[in-house]
Amino acid sequence: MKNKIPLKLGDFALFAVIIALACGVWIRLALMQTEQTYGEIVVDGTLYREIKLGGTEQETITLEGRTGEVTIEIDGDRMRFVSSQCPDHTCERTGWISRVGQSAVCLPNRVMIKITGINQDGVDAVAQ
Amino acid sequence: MNKTKRIALCGMLTALALALSLAERMIPLEWIVPIPGVKLGLANVVTMFALLFLKPKEAYAILFCRVVLAALFAGSVTQLLFSLTGGMLALTTTWVLLHKQGTWFSFYGISAASAAMHNIGQVLAAMFVMQSVDVIAYLPLLLVSAIPMGFVTGAILDVMQKHMRHFNLTGHLNG
Numbered sequence: 001m002k003n004k005i006p007l008k009l010g011d012f013a014l015f016a017v018i019i020a021l022a023c024g025v026w027i028r029l030a031l032m033q034t035e036q037t038y039g040e041i042v043v044d045g046t047l048y049r050e051i052k053l054g055g056t057e058q059e060t061i062t063l064e065g066r067t068g069e070v071t072i073e074i075d076g077d078r079m080r081f082v083s084s085q086c087p088d089h090t091c092e093r094t095g096w097i098s099r100v101g102q103s104a105v106c107l108p109n110r111v112m113i114k115i116t117g118i119n120q121d122g123v124d125a126v127a128q
Numbered sequence: 129m130n131k132t133k134r135i136a137l138c139g140m141l142t143a144l145a146l147a148l149s150l151a152e153r154m155i156p157l158e159w160i161v162p163i164p165g166v167k168l169g170l171a172n173v174v175t176m177f178a179l180l181f182l183k184p185k186e187a188y189a190i191l192f193c194r195v196v197l198a199a200l201f202a203g204s205v206t207q208l209l210f211s212l213t214g215g216m217l218a219l220t221t222t223w224v225l226l227h228k229q230g231t232w233f234s235f236y237g238i239s240a241a242s243a244a245m246h247n248i249g250q251v252l253a254a255m256f257v258m259q260s261v262d263v264i265a266y267l268p269l270l271l272v273s274a275i276p277m278g279f280v281t282g283a284i285l286d287v288m289q290k291h292m293r294h295f296n297l298t299g300h301l302n303g
Contacts, residue, residue: 005283009174010219011237015275022271029265043261093162101265105258112261119236 011022029101037100039079041072042112053077053115067111072113079113081106138178138186145174145194150202158260163266169243169277173200173284175215176222176235176242180289184223191215206257214249220244240278244271 002023039051048063051074059074060082078098079092084106086099091106105115139222149171157166171194178187199208225233233241247270254263284295 005236005279006234006246006286008230008232008234008238010232011234011240014225014233014237014241018240018274021244022268025264025271026268029268042258042260056228059185090162093159095162101262103262105263108204112258112260114260116262 004068030099036099036117037077038116039074040112040114040116042114044110048111051079053079063111065111067108070106070109070111079115080104081113084109084111093102134182134186138182138190141174141178141182142190142193142294143196145171145190146197146201148174149198151193153202163269166270166273167277169239169246169281172218172239172242172246173281173288175219176226176239176281176285177288177292179219179226180221181292185222187219188216191219208254209257210250212213213253215248218242218246234282235289236279236282238278239282239285240275243274243278243281246277247274 010105029114037053039053041048041050041063043063043065049061050059051059053074054077056076057074058076062072063070063072065084065086067087070084073080073082075096078096080096081094081104084091086106086108088108091104091111094104097104097113097115100115102115103112106124142144152168152170155168157168158263175187175191178190192212195208195211199205199211203211219242222238225238225241229235229238247267251267251270254266257263
């Protein structure tokens with residue numbers, strides 16, 4: 001008994017609630033997946049640029065954030081932070097994102113890239 | 129225990145919590161879980177300890193001082209907002225759950241719930257700061273990581289409170 005972790009019944013209930021909540025949010029986000037995806041670059045809370053993803057487009061975008069230069073790469077249906085002049089470089093380690101709801105954030109630079117299913121212009125994907 | 133001793137103890141706990149929260153920044157946890165704001169939550173051990181051995185009011189005061197000082201030393205206003213919302217939510221959860229500690233919950237479960245609430249608070253604050261709901265995509269992974277992190281802090285607290293009871297610090301405080 002001495003080396004055993006003294007878990008109580010309520011602990012398992014707490015773990016279950018946490019996992020259920022995680023699954024709930026995850027499933028909700030997965031359901032939002034649509035066919036046409038758009039990559040958004042948001043700087044300081046406002047939309048900087050929106051790119052239609054899914055083609056064979058290759059592009060590298062460089063912009064100026066709060067603490068320095070940020071480089072974002074677009075490759076077909078996915079995008080990522082290539083480099084960022086910030087202290088933590090967490091955004092770079094997030095890697096490629098491609099599914100709706102996924103995002104990568106550079107908090108010090110206030111730059112966020114995210115994948116959405118709806119484009120902000122209001123133009124339907126079919127009409128484009 | 130008289131008032132001066134209490135204040136001195138609160139100050140020492142604040143210093144300890146501050147040191148822990150600064151030290152844990154050196155642990156590159158973001159290499160394992162690539163999410164901004166992921167951390168062990170070692171400072172939460174101190175907050176929970178304060179709840180156990182001192183008054184809730186004092187635990188809140190220690191938390192507030194720690195978060196503000198940590199932001200002053202090595203953070204930003206954004207970080208302060210994240211830690212404050214997360215910390216307050218976590219502390220309130222801990223306070224409620226501690227009432228049933230030993231009967232319904234162990235320190236492990238309480239720590240995990242506390243870590244999860246901290247993450248929820250952080251994400252809520254991030255949604256507010258970034259003016260976007262998309263940050264919520266981080267929540268599932270953060271919540272799942274709350275369980276192992278809760279085990280780490282819970283184990284520390286479990287061992288520590290046993291030894292501290294041995295020292296009869298509580299006897300002085302509550303008696």
